[in-house]
Amino acid sequence: QVQLVESGGGLVQPGGSLRLSCAASGSIFRAVGMGWYRQAPGKQRELVAGIISNGNTNYADFVKGRFTVSRDNAKNTVYLQMNSLKPEDTAVYFCYVDFRGIRYWGQGTQVTVSS
Numbered sequence: 001q002v003q004l005v006e007s008g009g010g011l012v013q014p015g016g017s018l019r020l021s022c023a024a025s026g027s028i029f030r031a032v033g034m035g036w037y038r039q040a041p042g043k044q045r046e047l048v049a050g051i052i053s054n055g056n057t058n059y060a061d062f063v064k065g066r067f068t069v070s071r072d073n074a075k076n077t078v079y080l081q082m083n084s085l086k087p088e089d090t091a092v093y094f095c096y097v098d099f100r101g102i103r104y105w106g107q108g109t110q111v112t113v114s115s
Contacts, residue, residue: 002026002104006095009109016113017083022095022106024076033098034071034078038091038111045094049080063089085113 008020024031035050049069051057057069068081078095090113095106 002097002099002102004095004097004104004106006093006106006109009093009111011112011114012085013115014085014087014113016085017081018085018111020080020082020093020095020109020111022078022097024078024097024099024104030073031076031097031099034096035069036078036080036093036095038089038093039108040088040091043091048093051078082111085111087113089113 003025004022006020006022008018010018012018030053033050033052036048037045038048039045047060048063049057049059049067051069051071059067066084069078071078090111092108092110094108097104
């Protein structure tokens with residue numbers, strides 16, 4: 001069974017930074033895809049950033065130039081470095097891992113950007 005444990009969320013002022021981490025445990029090896037979605041109150045879950053096993057990345061337009069997704073294959077961990085945060089980035093952030101045709105989800109971590 002695959003489990004994802006997220007950390008790093010919290011409250012930050014506009015313009016600040018946070019780094020989210022998501023560690024996958026269980027019977028998993030070299031996940032194909034990893035990344036992050038987010039969901040704000042009253043809105044649908046949306047893709048933030050993804051990274052595949054060869055290191056190629058994709059980003060939503062609203063985070064390009066501000067967020068960076070990375071992964072450590074040895075640790076089965078995906079990261080999201082978030083800089084220049086804006087109030088509209090406030091949401092619950094969910095990590096995902098694609099492994100053997102199944103998408104696994106983390107429990108979500110709250111990110112609040114407010115002064």
